[in-house]
Amino acid sequence: MEPVLLECRNVAKKFGGVQALSGVTFAIRRGEIYGLIGPNGAGKTTLFNVLSGIYARAEGRFFLEGRDLTGLAPDEVAACGIARTFQNIRLFANLSALENVMIGRHVRTRAGVIGAIVRGARTRAEEAAIERRAIELLDYVGIRARANDAAGSLAYGDQRRLEIARALATEPRLLALDEPAAGMNAAETAALRRLLERIRADGITILLIEHDMRLVMAVCDRVLVLDYGVPIAEGAPAEVRRDARVIEAYLGGPIAGDVAAAGAVAP
Amino acid sequence: MDIFLQQLINGLTLGSIYAMVALGYTMVYGIIQLINFAHGEVVMIGAMIALSVIAALAKSGLHPVLVVAIGTACAVPVCMAVGYVMERVAYRPLRGAPRLAPLITAIGISIVLQHLALMIWSRNNLAFPQIIRTETYPIGGATITNVQIAIVLIALAMMAGLALIVYRTRLGTAMRATAQNLQVAGLMGIDINRIIAATFVIGAALAAVAGVMVGTYYGIAHYTMGSLLGLKAFSAAVLGGIGNLPGAALGGVLLGVVEALGAGYIGDITNLCHFAGVSEALERRCSEDPHLVLFGSNYQDVFAFLVLIAVLVLRPSGLLGERVGDRA
Amino acid sequence: MNTGSARPMRHSAAIWGGTVLLAVALIALPFALTAVGTAWVRITNLAILFVLLSLGLNIVVGFAGLLDLGYIAFYAVGAYAYALLASPHFGVHLPFWIAVPIGAAIAAVFGILLGAPTLKLRGDYLAIVTLGFGEIVRIILNNLSQPINITNGPQGITLIDPIRLGGIDFAKTEAFLGLAFSGPVKYYYLLLAVMLAVIFIGVRLQNSRIGRAWEAIREDEIAARSMGINTARIKLLAFAMGATFGGIAGGMFSAIQGFISPESFVLVESIMVLSMVVLGGMGNVWGVVLGAVLLSFVPELLRYTVEPVQRTLFGRMLIEPEVIRMLLFGLALVLIMIFRPAGIWPSAVRKRELAHP
Known part of the structure; x- marks a missing residue:
């Protein structure tokens, strides 16, 4: 067991x-x-x-x-x-679907203010990895085509999927x-x-x-x-x-x- | 002279004025959850209109009390109109917009009203005509003036009148229903727009009277007098529990008293010479002049802000407000 | 946010061309302005200071969605820090490149001091508390001449050191390559450099992990927390970053003016900076720059046009330009919120957000 x-x-x-x-x-x-x-x-x-x-x-x-x-x-x-979704969907409605999932990666990534400003090799690699993983996850839940649409404009079922993708992004x-x-x-x-x-x-x-x-x-x-x-x-x-x-x-x-x-x- | 009693009397007077202005904030907030940032300017306009009318009639030979009454009677409808227009032009179009949007228009309206007043009444400090002769009565080691008594009594009467409107009339019932739930009240056949406009207008009427009181009490009027007063009154409303009418009255009086007592005592409390024993240099300095005051009464205006910040941070629901649960 | 790489070639050529033109214009600007009148160089310098302030406030209001009505307090802190560290008032004369960063750091600490107790406040309450904070700072500056004279009260601090960098004294006119570089012109180039740096930082922050976290808390704080964002830390970061920019602008202001008093840091100034952010477009760095430039120059243009027009029409001044300027500010705030709530040049996100239902 x-x-x-x-x-x-x-x-x-x-x-x-x-x-x-x-x-x-x-x-x-x-x-x-x-x-x-x-x-x-x-x-x-x-x-x-x-x-x-x-x-x-x-x-x-x-x-x-x-x-x-x-x-x-x-x-x-x-x-x-532990990652969760909400009964009354709480997406970042005005951000794109992709950004929603990218925000889910926040907790597993590190770049801070200095990294953001300098944008050295490590930060660039991290950003690229965040975006890559977010797209993978959108694909995984089946809404990759909607990556650049505002989350709030997605169909209801897609919003639920997006919430799952965002939660999964936190590993x-x-x-x-x-x-x-x-x-x-x-x-x-x-x-x-x-x-x-x-x-x-x-x-x-x-x-x-x-x-x-x-x-x-x-x-x-x-x-x-x-x-x-x-x-x-x-x-x-x-x-x-x-x-x-x-x-x-x-x-x-x-x-x-x-x-x-x-x-x-x-x- | 009994400083405590004197400051208590001054505080009660000031507090009655704050309470009247605070009621305007709290009524509007109760109904549409908007901080009517420009409410203080309505007070200023009330004071200015009354000032002009009283100055014009000062030599008419009419009884001074009648002149002030006429001044007030002119200020009230003007302020009511300002309140109405304000709601109509700046707030109604934004109903349902994000919360910060009407707050920003409110700031805009506030600036516009101030500078219109500047154009009409100049940028100078104006002497508010003191046509009612001040009589001073001794009371237990302190003094109270007829103006102070009048301010407190009129404020009480106005608040009683407001309570009658809110709790005993159809309009009041509709206002309370709208405050409970705007949408549902609308579905029940209440004309929401009319009720909201009425709320602004009633609040503005109270503000107008408060404006006359401030002018009479301090003897001075200035086009920016509304902003600080408005902020303090808003603090009072928050202190009492915003949206709660008795709370606004209580908060106003409390804030007035705290401010007056604070101003009366802070200089004494923060006089470093109380601690003269701490260092020799300090002792020497204090033997020359026993006043080495850290914060003088010029910090008076800070009190309202400190109260405001403390209440918002520690108990945002205020003294009489309901605690909002931590529902997700 | 992810459009940068995929731009078509001719598009990027146009952008490069535009950038080069803009750069030439910005470099030549002070000389063109000097030809019109030295006052205009000073006006431009002040405008750049307001751009700096607006960019700082934009981090707090535009990125993180925290309405701060006391922002000018950080400007004041930066200005007084520089003034006290580089003037005869205490007899301390630190060089600019030490005094300004110290001022910025103190401002950042103030930002955190303001932010920490207000983390849980809802938007409109936060606005009021920040306003109160700004007023408290001003009142203290006004009164901190007793019992120990720290701020010199309402008289303010005078004879503040101008900036000296390397061998360049920014208060003197020098000739270089046959051109006369007056004090204001030199300050212009310094300010321009700082402004470009701050714009760069703003853009970089917006398109970063931190920038996304700010967007997240602005959109839905509970969801943001549940996704693992430490909202307290990220809000404090916004306050501290915004305050730092305010502090830098304050230090530069102090050095350029040579004199400061509490009167420069009143509530109206906070509201002016907010107007610039709102007018330009909350959240969009370029929009905010545009807003600050517009609201800095239009009133000055008015000053130079309204006065003569009134004199020829009525024979005297009916309405002072300053009053017209403030009326315009007020009206602009109202009209923009009603008709174009996302500003002249909004960020794509804010546009969606502020579109009325």
């Missing part, structure tokens, strides 16, 4: 009096595609914000390859190897995707599925929030189900879909039936 990549111990987060997350404990193994599902408001994005350092003050601890990342700032988390160990299939049609979703599998094949572990149950069932090795901020089930998709508590959480009552139908509940 592969070693653990990300480990969360008792992560909890409160907003005022509202307990948005509590007792979230799980471990993702290297090379997995690990799903995070649950009804709207279950705390999935909150967990992402904790893991990416946006919510600095959360309880509990989390570790990436044994290294404690609790309380680190978002840029430090990114430097340690993450763990890629955290917040509803990458939202707003995609069936063909786009199928392409996304192939992309996710390819990313995994290239050695990057994926943490996936997704409402599209068909995609989750098809691509995830294991899933964690959150409800009202509390984990209620974890396991292979096939097991979880038969879990009574999961069915109840999704359908709001103890109604028997195939939770594949839960896919229809999602927007």
Whole structure:
């Protein structure tokens, strides 16, 4: 069995009096595609914000390859190897697609002010490498043709792909995707599925929030189900879909039936 | 003389004026999240108009209080018109633009208003006609003047009037709804443009009265008097929690008091001769003249800025503002 | 940003031709101006100082998107640093090439002092805090003559050393190759060199890893942080770089004028520099240069035209040129924001950004 990549111990987060997350404990193994599902408001994005350092003050601890990342700032988390996308797409909308990905390379490159001004051989080589890698990544997610278009002008599905490319540019160990299939049609979703599998094949572990149950069932090795901020089930998709508590959480009552139908509940 | 009480009285007077101006900032900010940078200039124009009218009527034989009232009555509609035009010309076209755009036009408007005033009223310090004879009353070791009492009372009355408008009329309800959510208020059939214009106009009316007060209190008017006053009033609004009406009133009064007390005491506090024991040279120097003041009362204007910076940095939501969560 | 290499040949020939023409024009300019009047060389020198300031402010406002309304404070710090290090006031007379860098470094420290507590402030709040900072610096300069006389208060500092470089004394007229190089002409060439260096630095920074990081925080700070950009450090860098340019310009101003007082560093000056950046096109180095040149010269042209026109029409001055100049500044800010929010010569990115929805 592969070693653990990300480990969360008792992560909890409160907003005022509202307990948005509590007792979230799980471990993702290297090379997995690990799903995070649950009804709207279950705390999935909150967990992402904790893991990416946006919510600095959360309880509990989390570790990436044994290294404690609790309380680190978002840029430090990114430097340690967790990269994310956003549910409500946060691209640098007025910059070109290429520049967006090039900015993703920031954390793995070094040139400072002096380098920028002098632009010596090393800086030039670095700049060339940044651009080359950014183009590769655009190609990788399938939007190379749009490299020079403003990110905000891309089609919705392409924007989601661009966010993935930008995240990949930071050379993450763990890629955290917040509803990458939202707003995609069936063909786009199928392409996304192939992309996710390819990313995994290239050695990057994926943490996936997704409402599209068909995609989750098809691509995830294991899933964690959150409800009202509390984990209620974890396991292979096939097991979880038969879990009574999961069915109840999704359908709001103890109604028997195939939770594949839960896919229809999602927007 | 009781310095503390005296500075407290001066501070309360000053603070009442700040509060009236701060209300203008906070109302506009509450509704369209814009710092109306030119609001201070409206105060200046109010003072200038009143100055001209009062000077013209000074020898008319009318009762001085009536003359000041007429001056104010002329200043208010002019300022309301300025407020309206300002919103119409410089801010409305930019609704929905990035935040910095209306801030920059506001600076532009501010410059234009200042220099129009310069053209009309010259670049000199103008003596504001002191036609109301100042009466001084002793109060517990300090003194208070009839002008100070009038300023505080009028400010209270104006604020009460504003509260009535905002909390007891249809217009006020519409204003509060718009402040909550501009789009939704629009969908509910509220004429957003009218409400925003009304907000500017009401704020300008308060500013006009504040302008007359400043002129009467300091006895001087100048075409640049609005910018510093405006900044201080904005600081007051931020101190109270921007967008919050009682907060602006509270912030104004607090800032006035802090400034007055600061000016009254800073010279004493930073007098190095308190520490004369530290070095012999200092001791010798202080035996000749016991005042070796590091910061004198000429640093008074720095207080407002320090308060502003401290509040913005430490508690940007202000004293009465709601804390904004760290949502991503 | 990635267009430089792929430009067609005839295009680049045109650019080279243009560059050579421009260079010749810039070199010949002071002599042409001297023919019109020595005052114009001085005006040009001041214009170049404003170009320097605008380029510095452009780093903060244009690149990083941080609206700084107290920028003139850094100019003041640079100017006073030079004045105190090279004048009879303290009896210190450091050479220009030491005093100006020290001033620039102090200005950079002030930039960081201003930046550090304001890192988390939203755009418009930041604008107000920076404005307050600028005023505080001015008030302190105005009052720091007591109890120890450091700044000499409102009277300012006089008899500041002119620049001496090698054997060249910039205050004296010298003949060289049969041409008379007056003080202002020599300063012109020095300023021109500094300006070209600063333009070069600006362009290089914009098209670099750092420049992209600035763009990123301007566009979306949370996304930028999540991509591993240390936004605190990168913002402070913008403040420090901008302040450094301001400090350099201040030091040169001090040396050229020979006299400075707090009156040269009022809020209006900050706003003037901001106007230049906004008018020219935030974020685009060339646009900013254009904006600074326009707003420096147009008012001067007005001064020389409005006065005689008014005198012949009305027999006296109705509106002083200074007032007209300020009215134009104000109107320019309003009209540009409404009709051409990205400026006369915008950067491609800012154009998209400021296009109204």
